[in-house]
Amino acid sequence: MSHRRKTAKKRFSYTRLVLGIVLLSMLAGVLFVEAYVNAEFHPDHSEGAGRQTHVPQEVIDGGPIIDTRNGAVRSYKLPAKTIALTFDDGPDPKWTPRIMAVLRRHNVNATFFVVGTQVTRHADIVADLARGGDEIGIHSFTHPRLDRLSQWQRELEYSQTQLAVIRATGNKSALLRLPYSSSADAIDDANWPLIQEAGRLGYLPIMTDTDSRDWSRPGVDAIVRNATPAGDNGSIVLMHDAGGDREETIAALDRFIPLMQQRGYTFTTVSGGLAKALAGQNIAVEAAAGVADKRRAAALVTAVSVADWIMQLLRILFLIVGILTAGRTGVLFLLASRHARKRRAKTWRWGPPVEEPVSVIVPAYNEKEGIEAAVRSLAGGDYPGGIEVVVVDDGSTDGTAALVEAMALPNVRVVCIPNGGKPNALNVGVALATHDLIVMVDGDTVFEPDSIRHLVQPFADPTVGAVAGNVKVGNRKSLVARWQHIEYVIGFNLDRRLYDLLQVMPTIPGAIGAFRRTALADIGGISHDTLAEDTDATMALCRSGWRVVYEERARAWTEAPSTLRQLWLQRYRWSYGTMQAMWKHRRSIFHSGPSGRFGRVGLPFIAFFGIALPLLAPLIDILFVYGLFFFNWEITTIAWLAMLGMQMLTAIVAFRLDKERLRSLWVLPLQQFVYRQLMYIVLIQSMGTALTGARLRWHKLHRAGSAGASAPIPAQPPSTPAATPASARSAASSDSGSDPDARDGSLGSGFDDGRIGASAWWDEVEPAGGLTRGVARGPHASEPVHRFSVPAHSAPVPAHRPPVPAHRVSESVHRASEPAHRTSESVHRASEPAHRVSVPAHRVSESEHCAPVPAHRVSESEHRASEPAHRASEPVHRASERTAVLYAVSRTRLLRSTDADADGEEF
Template sequence: MTTAPTRPARGRRRAPSRIERAAGRAAALQRPRVVLALLLLLALTCVMLLDGYLRAEVGGDQRVRTGASAGDVPDDVLNGGPILTFRGGEATTLSVPDKTIALTFDDGPDPTWTPQILEVLAEYDVPATFFVVGSMVSRYPGIVQDLVEQGNEVGVHTFTHVDLSYQSDARVTREITQTQLALAGAAGITTTLFRAPYSSETDAIDNYSWPVYQRLGEEGYTSVFVDTDSDDWKTPGVAKIVEWATPEDGEGASVLMHDAGGDRSQTVTALARYIEKMQAEGYTFTTVSGAMREAQAEEAEQAGASGAAVPPGASGTAMLQAAHRAATGTTLYEGKALVAAVAVAEWTVPALSAGLVVVGVAVMGRFGMMVVLARRHHRQRNRRRFSWGPPVTRPVTVIVPAYNEKECIANTLQSLARSTHPIEIIVVDDGSTDGTAQLARDTAADLGMLNVRVVRQENAGKPAALNNGVRNAAHDIVVMMDGDTVFEPDTVRQLVQPFADPGVGAVAGNAKVGNRDTVIGAWQHIEYVMGFNLDRRMYDLLRCMPTIPGAIGAFRREAVLGVGGMSEDTLAEDTDITIAMHRAGWRVVYQEHARAWTEAPGSLKQLWSQRYRWSYGTMQALWKHRKSLTDKGPSGRFGRVGMPLVVVFQIVTPVFAPLIDVFTAYSMIFIDFKAALLAWLAVLGVQLVCAAYAFRLDREKYRYLLMMPLQQLAYRQMMYLVLIHSCVTALTGGRLRWQKLKRTGEVGTPAGSAG
């Protein structure tokens, strides 16, 4: 064992390097980036919840009790007219004057039927009152604006079309207030008219609904019921709708029709015939406010009061002022904000749905391609006649970069001591402060390893440590491994055999998670076996391997030096040099039988740090080598095939994949619970099948797959946030130094086989 000369001891504190200064700036930006990632996920969740709420899929959309008594309701109300007010705090009903029709429409606005109904009303110069659902108003504000500008009236029909009779006071307030805000944002008005969903004539008021009308009456609302119901929602035919909407014996009536809630083509056709018929019989049409003014004028005349009566059928601004009020102040701005938020939701959720369909198809296609190519790769490389060429038996150099690896370095050297292939070992101590270098020397001495050299350097990062090792290597093949990794006895021999092919410049080994009995370890074990190794088999056959893992990889020394060594330009020096070797014309392959055992992070914080470095470093490497897209010839294969695959499947789809879970939850709550659950289970089943096949290829135990459903629910969400964090970092700039993960040294020297 020899020791390379060390640099002179530092007698004074040195100034921070450029990399360290950049690292400090990047570290200072991490917390805002994490917050931004969380806020983005929260915003998308809120958009989905808002969209579901607007579609009125949640919260009692039908009456939950029937046959309630009406003992608390005054007889005058039960037997009174369809217009209920609380003038002076006392319940009072008004009837529509004779030969007068207060035409009302419920459940709109609807983008298909409401405009057609407005066309009919405009053709006959007839006003109407539309009791609108707030969620529909916020989705189609332009229709409401047209409706009001045409001279029609609007009233509140709740925000989600819920039966208010059995709701809490807070829910009642919310339903009314939100509808008023929607009207303010859509047309700049509020209204004093109200019609409860599922209401009919006043004799249907019961002890559950009466307190709601009392409360709203005290707040200044006029509740509007019906005298004559067209029952157009039953689609009985045009003739029946006209017949059922006709009052008896010249009486006035509040007539109910619908402009939403289903196919309203019969209503549109019947409306024109109905207007013509009623006008021919001498009826005039007015709004609810117009009917109220006429009724009040008649009452005044009958009581001998003074004042002029409003002419029947009158309409216009003066009359509309009785129900409509201009929205001002915070109500107006909150209403506009609501409409804007709904517009975002209306665009985002469908776009997200379409995007997730594309992502889902792409992910399923990738799974299929991975399985097919992995099977082909396994059969090809495990054939008896398969050979890379003459066996590689010459010695190689194993480089072990180490920074504060006292917990693991002894296990690493012990595993290398059992190597069946001749090796020299270079431990590059990157400015460790925990005695790693001395421990490495002591371990080598204890084991009688004369082939170990310890090279010390000031802390400069992993790429610099690896380059130092390459410069000091005595052999033309170098194996690179992490200081927390252990090799099986046959690992090095298996790893270097592909170099029998003179076109091979680098070989990726099979990284295994050693501490897989923890939750995080089990998650990473599944990911390593299913994702990384299936991926590498696929990329190997496609000749566009994107990454030689830092835990286990082998290189031709001349190839490493030819591309400038390990670069410090990115956090993913392994991905960086792999792409560089592709572009230099070297072939990069995967050797599944060369296994290395590494220690997974022991906490979520450590896992976040690791994956952040990986994902951000990958983005940096892809951006650095973006010109590979235009490379020509064999060296351009990575740009033509590998670059698009990595961008799509390691950056784009992972960002959207976790949203599938969020969208599944949305579908379960707002759309169809059973169908959404079955779809999610089907996707999980496909993933389990792929994972099981990957485990079979690697001869792993299937029991770890029991953790996969939880991994899909929790692990993917964390990876989503990590990727968002990385994307934000990429946009804002900044770098991080070689981050040291806390190790326990629990991954010992492995047995000769996986398992």
Template sequence: MALSAVLVFLAIALVVQGYTHHLAGVSDDGVGSTGSAAGVPADVSHGGPVIATHDGVRTLAPRARTIALTFDDGPDPTWTPAILDVLRRNGVHATFFVVGQQAISHPEIVRSIVAAGNEVGVHTLTHVDLGTAPSWRRQIELQGGQQAVIDATGETSALLRPPYSSENSAVTDATWRAVQEAGSTGYVTVLSTIDSEDWRRPGVDTILRNATPGGTAGQVLLMHDGGGDRSQTVAALERLLPDLKARGFTVTTAGAAVGLSRTNVPATTAERVEAGAFAWTVRISDAVVQVITWLLLLSGLVILVRSALVVVVAARHAYTSRRGARGAAGGRGSASRRPILDPVTVIVPAYNEAAGIEAAVRSIATSTHPVEIIVVDDGSTDDTAGIVERMRLPGVRVIRQANGGKPSALNTGIAAASHELVVMVDGDTVFEPETVARLVQPFADPAVGAISGNTKVANRQGILGRWQHIEYVVGFNLDRRLFDVARCMPTVPGAIGAFRRSALRSVGGVSDDTLAEDTDLTMSLLREGWRVVYCEDARAWTEVPATLSALWKQRYRWCYGTLQSMFKHRGAIAQGGAAGKLGRRGLVYLLILQVLMPLLAPVVDLFALYGLFFLDPVKIIGLWFAFLLVQTFVAAYAFFLDGESPGPLWTLPLQQVVYRQLMYLVVIQSVFTAFAGRRLRWHRMERYGTLRAPAGDRVTLSS
């Protein structure tokens, strides 16, 4: 519910901001709607520029030697105050037809217009051509423009000037319908008789010539105080007003010029409350979009930096690993890295793993490295333990215990282990013959307390399997290379990890404080000063969820457990040494990339829709493809490093549209669950039995 409320609020903010800023907008006036004028009454086409229709069609014109000075498209924070100053120094008043969106942004300027004795009229909410707008939008434009005036001044205005309008003879049937609709709600439409054409910025002399009346008839003069650079308007006005006064013209407001009284009257309390709510909705929407824009720019920068960082660091890690492998094989540097030949205990915690336990145990038993295998049956209700016992493989022990959870099963196996080096493997995972031998080689460095292997997706045939395959190669394993180089590896996965028993004893074994016992254990080891590394050539093949429901449960547990582990080990940020690297590198990376960025992802999607409707859709789509191109390059490089065929990458665009949303919803639900203080129960993944023990040097899948 909370997430839905937030997304609805953001969606409303984006729609409001998009409508008020991008569906129309103040610009140079130019020419409005064109078309037939057959339905326009002759009294309007040839009458005065001030039109009232609420009690029959009536037009008014300014008195002789009277100029109704009007300004459109403001208020503008630069030019409106400059024009007000010119008016004050010349002792004249004018009518300012304000755009509602501008008035909401600069209410103090509208108040200064009224305080100086000037008149304020409505110029719609977003400067839309009322003649081409549908009826529903005309209502929004008039009501929104009026509410902007009420919010700024506390008064209503009876005056309206439709954007892109000019003189009476230019009124078309479409414009006339808009004028009639406005008149039915009490508006008096003010057209013009003289257009200074200052919106063209033709030069001060030309503006002055256009604005000077040719005779003594009363006129409505159109000028602009907004919509662009109005420096020429200000300069022309400086010369125009003294000239008109010298010729005996009276310059005044539109209402005063035609004898209308009380064009601006105090609004009712209800009107002021409604107008205030509307104006603050627009302002808050503007602020929200501004914040979102900065967050998106920041997130885009983070994505690009992360992409560049992981590629560079992964290349370094791959080079170092190849050089180390050559040294271990007898090449340069072999003296500094002796091969690890010590026997290893492999612990397999198992709860209802009948579908895959035989393949898992048999694959480990075929290891080229000497191994002891301990299967800890954690109170299974199926025949997991019986299957292993009937295999009668040498060096394999089965320990049965009452159900106590995975940490309890692992601790039982650790206590029963005969060797210092132990490997932990899930019951749905199959090893290659060389996996154990490769996995334990980094223990040649006595500072290494744990090693993460390379988890590969076995059941990758369907679209969901391919997406997870991409995620494992690009997300998990590429990040592990980065963490290895930065010495802040936060997780040794349960599917394949090697440990020193002495390291495990130093942290009290495997804790059950969190649902991500592997992450919790790894972070504990780092805080104790042990080094944790990644061995990419030690491969383990595991089953991944084959349905969205199973995937959701698995990732929900992972994410929630990771959040628990991060909170538990937050003190590492203030520590030194290996713990400090975990805190200031690993935890910060997880917080930004795996918590904050997913939380921002729904906003990114909403903003993308906003951009398609209100901004340039070509640019939005181009930006999306640019980021997809970056991700594709990173993914292709990750597949190259892992020796994987790039074939599944064709699903990457669809993954960004579907799979990514599922993952960020998992993170969001996990965060909300954590803040709610609820204890998440364990979700066990369904097993499918798709794995088979290695045939030769390859792992095979069941049909």
């Protein structure tokens, strides 16, 4: 990788990191603001006074208006038969306008002590009050108990409310009522410092004379009685326009005002009553706000509005998550159980027993830890039709090919090719496979003895084009692996039952899947267009009209990542590849037939439950934490436990259907605190990568060879005879193109119609060159082919196409009685290990165990025993400008950069 590319990649990673931190900080800020402005409070009510040793007696015996500004202490009462109606805790969008309507009907003004958070949300109501002549006072921003806050917090409560009022009215207010305060004689040693502090800040504290106690909803008569002053005294009356149901307050107010007016009382505002008490002397309680204050007020209101909007969006998304989760759970319970009952019925049959021979393709890149166990389990299966195993060594550097060869299994071949990625290896394996039933297996996967037999039985139904097997986690000792075991059973296998019934299977797992050769031909082989080649191919099969089914009895044991980093890399690629595949097949939504059905049923299902639900699921955890600290923790805990119970119930059903032991579920609660969060971040990162168009490298996972640790299979499965090929595959050529058939591109058939893909593609490839043919047999004609090489001319080919199949040599030509080719004893011994095929390229194989073997050149017209086997001077891996067709065709559309990483698998 060039220095420029590395630098650009680091910058992009740094940019994504910074962007992620910024987004998380913004979300945290929004939640903090929302928690702050939504602090739960109770309506004001009178409380008994505490110790009053430091409270001046003139304050205790004085009036409800206390002026401590400029260091002096003065208190004032309203004149006789004067009432100032005051309303706390508003504005409220429901009750405040109705109270204002009653005041307007009786031509009365009042003083409203507002809560800042409510003003930011309902500034228009406050503006209407001010325009109507009502007075606005400060009642804190979040309505806390101020004596429990530090000084800077109290000042913040006052200043933020002031800014909210400025935004609504354009004026500052000097009137202040402390939350949970009452009459002047109730001021104690805890509250007196707050009164003094408010005066130093320029505020005029306002207490009450009469408490209507409407907050307790005692009834209309009781409210009117409580609000009535004693004798003819003047009074500041406390009522509420928010904080609960204010229906009684409105009814009492409509009765109280006419009643007091009949008794000769005058209704005024607090400042009006104070001016009357001072005989016309004005005390400033309101001032115009400056430009700087208005800017700050606008910023505050905007921040609260944005936080409210985002929180509302989160609530809607949370509701969507709940609906999706409940819907998915219900559908899974119904359809997955139905699927299991149907398949396990004694009368269930796919059709006549399938006993056609099977070719198993094992792409392997540096799989030395587990390749022997994997190949042994495949070659030793109990399938009666015969099993051919083709191990495609994809440029391994750890001796993977040599390990397979040393096993000396008679029905195993090793194909060595330059590194080109998993799709390329699979396509090469399909091209060299002898049979029409193809099983694809990862190199770290162990099969049970009957897995292949069960896996191919659905092919008795001619409409079935592919079969997904049941993947199990073999290494379950670590906590991370146990979490994945739960996920495999619930999230993968349970979902596949559902997809099977809906006939929209999105993914055949790379660990165990079977295909018809004709089905692969219909979709053009395994594509390199995405990082999830298994998902891409499965979607293409569904769109082509082939049924893709799930066979739970075909079980494969795979090695799951044992560390969080390895898990991260694997799931990052899976998630990103799935998004690529969905985007590639997005136009199927508008198609008709099977393609349209998959587009309109399968893609939305995957989008909602495979992407949207996991993306939104973090809201559950975020709101859980938010609720614990800023909401009712008891309700929050109950809701979270209910969600966990639903997951546990789903897990139990899934484990029962999959016949797994329930003891593994003890780690499910722990999974909620680590594993789920990791999957969230992986999916979010994948979405970010997809949206930015960045390339993602295929990360090679480190294996320990523990896939079969929990697999119920014998240590040494019985050997199965090699499947007798319908026609032997062979090829030998030179760059000089000495064989006329090789030059004209005449190829034998690897598929029923002799082609891979559409004829238009074939016509483009064919003229560029082909494969010369020949065969190398051992001393006995009945022996399988040992080693052969497949060099050919390279040719540019179009996208999305698999490699050209190798030639099949007719059985009529290679009869058992025909003399075998002469070959060196060092090459063709009866005891020679598994077959070895080397596909040449423009570079020498990366593995010393894949050294080139000269091929036997044999004329198609006749096979003479006296003809030399090969030219000793003709190497297979020559430094030529041409590349083997089997490699070039698959490699043409690899989604990787020019400068690949050391492992040659960057996308």
